[in-house]
Amino acid sequence: MPKTIKKLAVLTSGGDAPGMNAAIRSVVRTCAYHNIKCVGVYRGFEGLIEGDFKEMDARSVRGILNKGGTILKSARSNEFRTKEGREEAYKKVIEAEIDGLVVIGGDGSFTGAMVFNKEFDFPVMGIPGTIDNDIVGTTHTLGFDTALNTVVDAIDKIRDTASSHNRLFFIEVMGRDVGHIALNAGIAGGAEEILIPEEDLGLDRLVESLNKSRKSGKSSSIVVVAEGDKIGKNIFELKDFVDQNMEGYDVRVSVLGHMQRGGSPSCFDRVLASRMGLKAVESLLEGKTNYMVGLINNKMELTPFENAIKGKTKINLELLRVSDIMST
Numbered sequence: 346m347p348k349t350i351k352k353l354a355v356l357t358s359g360g361d362a363p364g365m366n367a368a369i370r371s372v373v374r375t376c377a378y379h380n381i382k383c384v385g386v387y388r389g390f391e392g393l394i395e396g397d398f399k400e401m402d403a404r405s406v407r408g409i410l411n412k413g414g415t416i417l418k419s420a421r422s423n424e425f426r427t428k429e430g431r432e433e434a435y436k437k438v439i440e441a442e443i444d445g446l447v448v449i450g451g452d453g454s455f456t457g458a459m460v461f462n463k464e465f466d467f468p469v470m471g472i473p474g475t476i477d478n479d480i481v482g483t484t485h486t487l488g489f490d491t492a493l494n495t496v497v498d499a500i501d502k503i504r505d506t507a508s509s510h511n512r513l514f515f516i517e518v519m520g521r522d523v524g525h526i527a528l529n530a531g532i533a534g535g536a537e538e539i540l541i542p543e544e545d546l547g548l549d550r551l552v553e554s555l556n557k558s559r560k561s562g563k564s565s566s567i568v569v570v571a572e573g574d575k576i577g578k579n580i581f582e583l584k585d586f587v588d589q590n591m592e593g594y595d596v597r598v599s600v601l602g603h604m605q606r607g608g609s610p611s612c613f614d615r616v617l618a619s620r621m622g623l624k625a626v627e628s629l630l631e632g633k634t635n636y637m638v639g640l641i642n643n644k645m646e647l648t649p650f651e652n653a654i655k656g657k658t659k660i661n662l663e664l665l666r667v668s669d670i671m672s673t
């Protein structure tokens with residue numbers, strides 16, 4: 346018989362993402378709706394080990410729906426990877442009379458949550474919060490849509506100056522080791538070429554693509570490069586390669602970096618976060634545990650942690666074809 350849930354905790358873990366605050370707000374307000382207590386845990390699993398808790402009610406989360414980042418801070422915890430660290434965390438949640446935990450984070454965070462559940466039979470539920478969109482079990486992770494809009498805005502701005510100076514720009518985007526941000530934002534930004542880890546185009550293909558663009562009369566080009574791209578050269582080496590091997594190109598580099606992780610969450614991410622927080626809390630109240638809440642066919646579905654953390658989401662091959670044809 347699942348134990349009665351009277352108090353839940355919520356934490357954010359791993360790389361932060363726009364929409365995490367909206368998810369925290371949803372967890373806290375769903376708890377309030379069901380008359381159960383809610384505790385915010387600061388700094389992810391580090392804070393769980395240290396008992397860095399704060400009682401939260403519906404008013405504690407006012408004014409954060411539209412805020413990027415996470416009011417609970419985030420961290421990557423090495424100590425939680427140790428049995429001693431997890432035992433300390435378990436002691437703290439028992440002392441605080443916490444009956445279950447909502448973890449907002451990526452696959453690494455869910456791995457920790459899954460181990461914690463297995464070792465202590467402690468109810469946990471996951472909400473996928475990462476701009477990478479690399480978690481199996483959801484078409485959208487929290488922050489992905491907002492990051493795409495941020496990157497597209499940056500590409501549009503860079504294209505203004507690229508076309509003013511007839512320049513070739515290499516733009517590096519985040520995504521750790523998947524190309525979802527690069528592919529989607531590259532298409533939306535009209536990039537002449539998109540380099541992603543899932544499809545090793547090789548330098549010859551890049552040269553051919555750039556020459557094709559120039560032959561078609563384009564006086565400037567944008568190449569979007571995923572940070573995990575495996576072409577064998579980093580973005581600065583790509584610039585050097587073009588400088589040294591291709592006549593007539595004035596090349597610049599722009600590494601977008603952590604600005605992709607910030608900003609006010611998009612409408613899509615705010616709605617997604619609100620749906621996921623509600624589903625996570627009510628799933629725990631139904632006695633469920635060890636699942637990640639995900640968006641599948643526009644419905645809130647549960648995926649077991651062991652499936653969510655296995656492998657990475659695949660690139661949409663139809664999008665690859667769109668990208669090829671649109672850059673003609």
Ligand code: F6P
Nearest residue numbers: 360475476477519520521572606
């Ligand atoms: O996982 C999200 C992410 O932003 C990746 O896209 C990126 O490679 C990584 O985090 C950066 O990690 P950090 O914030 O620790 O530099």
